[in-house]
Amino acid sequence: MKQQSFHSGLTSERWEQLSLLEQLGNIGSEVGRALKAKEQGNTQRLEGALDRALELFDLTLADPKHRGPRLRELCRTREVLCDFFFGENEYKSTGESLDQYFFAFALAARSGK
Secondary structure, eight states, rough: OOOOOSEEEEEEOEEEEEEEEOOOHHHHHHHHHHHHHHHOOOOOHHHHHHHHEEEEEEHHHOOTTTTTTHHHHHHHHHHHHHHHHHHTTTTTTOOHHHHHHHHHHHHHTTTTO
């Protein structure tokens, strides 16, 4: 059974060509959309943004260049995100802390670092 894709035309091969900074920056864009939708009480947009963010996270986790400690950190980050939106927020995350975390990657990717 093939998993539904929320990013039409995106393949794992194309995703793997991006740096980790670019991957996390793109995930962060979807997280930002989810946070905004949550703030506005727009459940449909929230669910769509989370579906897209998790799809990108899964592609990132499957990227062979992310092994060892990097993979553990990526898994934990996905766990924290899911805990915030779907769980009991055991990590005590805030929308602001998540936004700041991902913004740093987007900023670094833009500046080419």
